[in-house]
Amino acid sequence: MPNTLMPNDPDRFRLWREVQDMRVRTTLGGIFYLIAWLLCWIFSSAPKQLLLPGSLFSLGFAILLVLRLRHRLPTEHDLDGLLRWRWQHWALLLLNSMLWGLATGCTLLLTPLHDSQLIAALSTIAFSTAAIFNFPMQRLPAACAVLLIYLPALVIMLPQASKNAGVLTTLVFFMLYLMLALKRNHKEYHAGVDLQHQLLEQREQLDLLSRTDSLTQLGNRLQFNNLFELQVAQAQRQGSPLALLLLDIDHFKQINDQHGHMAGDQCLCQFADVMRQVFRRQSDILLRLGGEEFGVLMPGIDLEHARQLGEQFRLLLDEHGLEAQAQPLRLTTSLGLGVFDSARDASADAFFSRVDDALYQAKHQGRNRLCLA
Known part of the structure; x- marks a missing residue:
């Protein structure tokens, strides 16, 4: 069993x-x-x-x-x-x-x-x-x-x-x-x-540890790889929306260079805490995909609702920043957002690539912004 x-x-x-x-x-x-x-x-x-x-x-x-x-x-x-x-x-x-x-x-x-x-x-x-x-x-x-x-x-x-x-x-x-x-x-x-x-x-x-990022306690890339295709298949089968939000901390390398890797780790942990404050639905899947890149899988949510949550997170981070070694630190993030569309996304990989392109578009347009796929 x-x-x-x-x-x-x-x-x-x-x-x-x-x-x-x-x-x-x-x-x-x-x-x-x-x-x-x-x-x-x-x-x-x-x-x-x-x-x-x-x-x-x-x-x-x-x-x-x-x-x-x-x-x-x-x-x-x-x-x-x-x-x-x-x-x-x-x-x-x-x-x-x-x-x-x-x-x-x-x-x-x-x-x-x-x-x-x-x-x-x-x-x-x-x-x-x-x-x-x-x-x-x-x-x-x-x-x-x-x-x-x-x-x-x-x-x-x-x-x-x-x-x-x-x-x-x-x-x-x-x-x-x-x-x-x-x-x-x-x-x-x-x-x-x-x-x-x-x-x-x-x-x-052990299975939980293998699927959890040890620093932020969010799901790691392995968990994302295991869940993403299943979530896409379920959305396609049921005809329900599935939003994917990709987040990248702006100029994170400068934080590590100027304040040290310990301060960088603190920023990553606080960034994950702010994510938990905004994306609070039980079905939301919060992930650290690697380095300073994060993701949120949001089943059953339309594009506009997901955009509002993404903007809420971006503005909250922009206004309050984070804290590193007991000192306030201004921090911003670039975001790419998309909702699975079977007419445009032939596969889960195609869906991810579309949202990833939106993330890079946000970075190329000046960062600290959300672009829709």
Whole structure:
């Protein structure tokens, strides 16, 4: 599943991972319960005499199989929905365990099924082991599943404990082993989930860092390259406007030469802060394209509205300037602005070139101005 669909909150992620694993691991279990019972019934000494119990157990296992397969995960990641799904599915698993426990009991009670006791015993061991190793997410329900699988057989054999001493002792020791294994698997499972969450968080942080300019904390050229064609394609597909504003700080090299690169870095950071003040829509994408060149992608905005915002930014910068090393510094910017036009822009590159030409036109016309593409 894509990362965008994964919950970010650690507790919710653990719960989401748990229900995902339960859904995957439950796929095969239900059908093996049904197959195991059918084998017990078919290989009994008189299958026809067991038509009623055989049919009832078969129907029960078939219904639980369908319910387990059709129990769909919630589409939302809300806590209540995930919790509800988890406990509903545990109820189905426990019903399956209980039904198998009763089926095993029948192999001990019904004479025609005595020939199938070995099949039932092997299946019981397999199902209880699978419960411990496939569903260690919650210790108490998993332990209850094992008890439900074994309990009917143990209760039936207890009155003849002296006769069944070896079998009873073996079952008890095996159950103790399963409980110890459950404790270990429970810890290992949740440790693995926590590790996965940490790795996903680290990957997201690294991905964010790779797309963020470290100085201004705006998007960098890599992010622009990743987003620009997608934004253009979306605007073309939906027929919605997409404005691109390119900004270049005028005579920035003189600032570095006269005041030093540290002052230049301060100017770049303050320039980005002023951009955040003006371009405040949630959909606006603010970028540092490199050096003293910046850009703003504005989806869903027409040319006039985008021009007003660009002029607002230019005038704000022209009137108030910036501050470098605690000293006021006059700073201006040249801007090129355009809106994607499918009739004129054959591609995203063509659109960018058109706006870039407008930026250079603003610089050649004396700077500190906005030119439309």
